[in-house]
Structure formats: structure tokens, C-alpha cells
Amino acid sequence: MKFPYTFVAFLIMATSVLSAQKKEVSLEEIWSGSFRQERLQSLQSLNNGEEYVVMNRNPEAGSVSIDIYSYKTGKKTRTLLDSKDLSEIESFQSFKFSDDENKILLSTEIEPIYRRSSREVVHIYDVASKKLTKVSDDKIQEASFSPDNSKLAYVFENNIYILDLKSMERTQVTMDGEINSIINGITDWVYEEEFSFVKAFAWNPTGEKIAFLRFDESAVPEFSMDLFGKDLYPTQQVFKYPKAGESNSEVSLHMYDVEANSSEEIKLGDYADFYIPRIKWSSKDMLLSVQVLNRHQNNLDLIFVNAENNEASVVLNETDKAYVDITDNLTFLEDNSFIWTSEKDGWNHIYHYAEDGKLINQITSGQWEVTKYYGYDKKAKRIYFQSTENGSVNRDVYSIKPNGKSKTRLTAKDGTNSADFSADYTYFINTFTNVNTPPVYTLHKAKDGKQVREILNNNELLKNNEAYQFSPKELSSIEVNGNELNMWTIKPANFDENKKYPVLMFQYSGPGSQSVSNTYFGSNDYWYQLLANKGYMIVCIDGRGTGFKGADFKKVTYQELGKFEVEDQIAAAKQLAEKSYVDADRIGIWGWSYGGFMSTNAILKGNDVFSMAIAVAPVTSWRFYDTVYTERYMRTPQENASGYDENSPLSHADKLEGDYLLIHGGGDDNVHVQNTMRMVEELVQANKQFDWAIYPDRNHGIYGGNTRLHLYQMMTDFILEKL
Numbered sequence: 001m002k003f004p005y006t007f008v009a010f011l012i013m014a015t016s017v018l019s020a021q022k023k024e025v026s027l028e029e030i031w032s033g034s035f036r037q038e039r040l041q042s043l044q045s046l047n048n049g050e051e052y053v054v055m056n057r058n059p060e061a062g063s064v065s066i067d068i069y070s071y072k073t074g075k076k077t078r079t080l081l082d083s084k085d086l087s088e089i090e091s092f093q094s095f096k097f098s099d100d101e102n103k104i105l106l107s108t109e110i111e112p113i114y115r116r117s118s119r120e121v122v123h124i125y126d127v128a129s130k131k132l133t134k135v136s137d138d139k140i141q142e143a144s145f146s147p148d149n150s151k152l153a154y155v156f157e158n159n160i161y162i163l164d165l166k167s168m169e170r171t172q173v174t175m176d177g178e179i180n181s182i183i184n185g186i187t188d189w190v191y192e193e194e195f196s197f198v199k200a201f202a203w204n205p206t207g208e209k210i211a212f213l214r215f216d217e218s219a220v221p222e223f224s225m226d227l228f229g230k231d232l233y234p235t236q237q238v239f240k241y242p243k244a245g246e247s248n249s250e251v252s253l254h255m256y257d258v259e260a261n262s263s264e265e266i267k268l269g270d271y272a273d274f275y276i277p278r279i280k281w282s283s284k285d286m287l288l289s290v291q292v293l294n295r296h297q298n299n300l301d302l303i304f305v306n307a308e309n310n311e312a313s314v315v316l317n318e319t320d321k322a323y324v325d326i327t328d329n330l331t332f333l334e335d336n337s338f339i340w341t342s343e344k345d346g347w348n349h350i351y352h353y354a355e356d357g358k359l360i361n362q363i364t365s366g367q368w369e370v371t372k373y374y375g376y377d378k379k380a381k382r383i384y385f386q387s388t389e390n391g392s393v394n395r396d397v398y399s400i401k402p403n404g405k406s407k408t409r410l411t412a413k414d415g416t417n418s419a420d421f422s423a424d425y426t427y428f429i430n431t432f433t434n435v436n437t438p439p440v441y442t443l444h445k446a447k448d449g450k451q452v453r454e455i456l457n458n459n460e461l462l463k464n465n466e467a468y469q470f471s472p473k474e475l476s477s478i479e480v481n482g483n484e485l486n487m488w489t490i491k492p493a494n495f496d497e498n499k500k501y502p503v504l505m506f507q508y509s510g511p512g513s514q515s516v517s518n519t520y521f522g523s524n525d526y527w528y529q530l531l532a533n534k535g536y537m538i539v540c541i542d543g544r545g546t547g548f549k550g551a552d553f554k555k556v557t558y559q560e561l562g563k564f565e566v567e568d569q570i571a572a573a574k575q576l577a578e579k580s581y582v583d584a585d586r587i588g589i590w591g592w593s594y595g596g597f598m599s600t601n602a603i604l605k606g607n608d609v610f611s612m613a614i615a616v617a618p619v620t621s622w623r624f625y626d627t628v629y630t631e632r633y634m635r636t637p638q639e640n641a642s643g644y645d646e647n648s649p650l651s652h653a654d655k656l657e658g659d660y661l662l663i664h665g666g667g668d669d670n671v672h673v674q675n676t677m678r679m680v681e682e683l684v685q686a687n688k689q690f691d692w693a694i695y696p697d698r699n700h701g702i703y704g705g706n707t708r709l710h711l712y713q714m715m716t717d718f719i720l721e722k723l
Contacts, residue, residue, distance in 0.1 A: 049424030194628035315357035377425035410449030502586035510594035543568030562647030570606035588612035653682035665698030
């Protein structure tokens, strides 16, 4: 069919007008929450397996409620607790059930300490009587009910206490707790950060014993940070921080007998300079599992401790030529056989062991990774897990029998699927997202994955985003240094291959990480859309050392952090420079934390391809970072000086040719601002001009008030001016 010329011209004009009406995103919108995603807050299953609870906030009333919903219908069945009905407190920030769900711990006045730790005022809510009881006038840590709810254990000023909930009598379990010296029942800084846990005590299933860790950090060197605040004089935060090669806390395991009110140290074996990254009670009331890891982190013993006589024996040993990863996947079955995950065949898979540590069988296998272990349903005799079997950028939920047979894919859509199972494994709530879809929450039957209903979606966000000139995030791959690397690209709107575009590369690149995944936009992606609207191509590539492509791919960077990962980013940038639509003279790179270490190295070692770099909170020498993380991948500086120094940006400051912006938070307890100060000095002495900024008192996340907006405005202006 032919159209008259005037009609075609009208169509062209109308299309141009519609295109012109598309909005461009602003930094103010991004950091004010305009693109906030709807989520299910604090969702957890009730013991009956038929209902789940969600913490809902009522901004207008200023109240918080714990509401109960039916899995089957999705309708709210009742409100368990509403803060507006409590006279003693106005609100609460988090909650935790007792095992029988008859009592609830409510946390208020939460005071963050480090990444995972906090102090808080805790109240106990009795569901039947609706009575609220304050645990202590002091801010305490890691409050935990005994299995029969008769007692509450917690930590205050590095000592463990037990509160009898009937008599309200308080017993002090440990006496030697002292700030920056002795810690009982909670972890030190490096355990919290790198082994990802704070609570270091556990009731046994009958409530007769409490196993706990004690940290003697008196020999650990202190690190201090000046915090400027708003007072006339700054304050100083001093804490124990073991840098690579320095002394760690001496950790020991202790068993407390509740009735006898006495503790005994458990002799685990002939170990020197070791870690205890996990303790967990087994299915037997008096059998504790303990994981002991050597300092090199390449030899892990699983030890069983008999709490009746406190004797310890090794039941499983895991070794690796590089390092053994610590997980939370250890699960005990009714017969006290146990589920374990391991990379010993080159990929992370599930194994089943007898109580004595003998292998029953390898449950999963193949050139793909188990990424989450969800649990075991003893009735259906099925194990539930998440994996990359459908591609390393994707995640799917599966079930399988313990004998490794009858594997069933329970999710249907390609993208990232993650599950939250009901207590009895009848249902699971699936969270699905891909590059085109913000999170969608749906209810499924665990038996076959059949969808029951949709719970929550982000259609309003999608509708909102239609008004903007957003470009798709394109997933692809690129062959670099003999490896097929995952890659995503965001191109400018109305991309024209006959034009040349500047490129900004983003990466993180830390061991086992992933930045290229089949997921929807996050805050940074909206920032990339802003840059794309201004004519920039944004590219992200996961190089060697990143995760979910097998142990060899991940561990190739062992003892050489900053070598192969940087080589891959440089080689990828050179490939991009060969594209007809890429302006080879305008390729930049940026990253945060490990990514800042990478972007700094990239502009120094790759000064012939990168013309600009931004580094936020970067490590500039692994000698400045903590023992657990750094030595896992590098061993100690005493053993591997060349690995530390040859790949340190400090050793290559004289190579800077392009434009470089260096940013750090002055109150960063994780990657210390020392890293940036040393980099500044090396650049100054090399007579290299650069830009830099320090955000006073801000931690590793550099946020609070208008901080993020200011930070991203600074980076945007730098990119627009320099790239």
C-alpha cells in the first residue's frame, strides 16, 4: 500500500514529536527514590507452612505492623502486632520470632556499628497476653531466645548474659569482656566483615548448653580514624583491625552449661593461627559442628564436639590448591547425615555425607554452579537449590532427590529467579527479574513449580519508566584473552553505527563477584541511562576472577590480584576501540572499592587505551587491607611480596597520562582512607595532576543526606568534561 507524501511527512513529524517528548532522567530523581522498586519487606514463613508474615509500614500513622497472609489466597488473615497499639514504644525497626512463635523480639533505637553489627534496645512481646517487656535499659546485641522461650541470651559490652523470662533474674555468663581486648559471643571486626556473621553463640536444641566463641584481640594492631562531626574538637574511633600479615585475634570455642553456670574451653586439636568461621548444632541435642580453617584458608576441618564430655573429632576435611570458600549450606538431616557444598570437582555442587564423614554421594554435577542451597523437605525427600545451569548470568530454582535423580526445574522464565520457601516446603515465593522486568513476586507449588498466583509486581515502575528515554541493557559476550566473558551494553538512544561514541566501562571484578547478570535496573543503571542520554556508551565486562563460571576461572587470580583482571579490562577496551562506532580516544573506566582498585590500575597500566578513570574508595595496596580477605587470595605479604607490590597502583603512579578522579569517605572502617592518601602522595611525587575528594566521616558506602547526590553529580560533571 502506498501513502501520499504528505501523510508520510506527517508520520515522520509525529514520531519526532513523540521522541522529543520523552523525558531525560535526572540525578535528583535517581537519588530521591523516584525509581524505587516495590518489595516484600521482612517476609518469613510461619511454622504452619500455610501463612507468612510481612512487616508493613504506615507512613501516615507513623506505625509499623506485623501482618499475616495466607499463602493460598494472598489475603491478609490478621494483624499479629501493630505498634500503634503499644504504649511503651512508638515503633520498631525489626522483629524476630521465638521458635514456637509465641514471643517476638522487637528492636528499637538501632545504632549501627559496622556493616552487619548494631546495638539496640530490645523488647519482648508476648503474643497471647500482648504484654511488652523491656529486656534492658542498655543497648544490647544479638538477643536470642532459648529453644523453650524460657530464657534470653544476649551480649552487652563484650560479655554474654542470660535473662530468665519468668523470674527476670539476669546471669552474667562471661566476665572478661573488654573493648578492644576480649570479645565473648560476638565476632571481631574482620570476622564480621569477611565471614559475614556477628552472633557467635548458639543454644543447643534443648537449651542446656550454649556454645560460644571468644576472641582475644589484645595483640591485634589498632586502627584509628578521625571523625570531625560538628563539635569544636574531632573525635577518634579506635578499633582492632588486622591488616594482611599482621596478628589476628586468638579465637577459642567454649561450652557453657546453663544449670551448672560454668564454662569450659573446648580443645579442638593441634591448630595454630586458625579461624573458626562457623559453629552449628547438629540434629543431635548434644552434638555441635565446628568449622576450623587454617590461616591460608586452603584447609578446612569439619569437627564434631560431644557436648556431654566436650571431646572433639574431625569428620570431614576439605582442601584446595588456592582457597576453600565458607558457606552457610551445612544442613543436618534427621539421621544426622549432612548436606555439604564443595568446589572439589571444579564447580560448586551439593554432596551428601554420613554422620561419620563418609561420602554417600554427590547429588548435583555438571559444568554449572549451585548458587544457593534452600533446604531439604523430609516428607517429599527433595532438596531445593538455585543454580546457573541455564547460563551463568541466569538463576533458576530446582529440586532433586538426595540420590541425584529426578531433578526438576521449578522456574520457567529466563532471568534471575530466587525462592523463599514455606516452613513445610509446600510453597515458595519466587522473585523474578530480568533486564526488561523489575522484580515480580509469585507464589508457586514446591512440588512442581506450578504458579498459584502473583503476589506483587512493579508494573507501576515500568509504566513510570515509559515516559523516559531509556535504552535497553543488552546482554552479550566478548572473547578476551582466550575466554568468553559476559558483557552488557547500554547504548545512547537512537544509536547510529555511523557515528562515533565515547565509552564508559564499569566493573567490580573482585574474586567470585558478578556485575553482568540478567536483572533489571539498579540505581547505577539509571545513572548510566542519564549518561547514555548525553551520548555515552556504557559497557560492563566480567573478566577472569569473577564468579559462577567454575573454580578455575575464579581462582586464576590467586596470589595475583590486579593482574589478569586488569589485563582483561585493557584487552576488552582495545577490542571496543576497534569498533567503527567507538571513539578510541574517549574510553573511560570507573569502579568502587575493588572496582576502584581496578579502574586505577587500568588507567595506569592501560594508559594507551583509557583516557579517563574514576576510583571510589579504592584499595591501592593490599598491604593495607584485612587478613581474612586479602590472605585468602594473596597469602601474606611476607610470603608473596611481589604479588602485593607489582599489582599495586602505588607502584605505577608515574604511568598516569589521562584524567583521574579519586574519591574516598573519611570514616571508611573497611577500605581505609589511608589507601587514597598514599595514592595521592605517589601521584604528587610523580608530578601527576589529578582530581580528588574526601567525604568527611562517611563510611565505605559514602551516603547520608545529600551525599550520594553530590557524589554522582561530581562524577557526572567529571565525565562530561573529561570524556
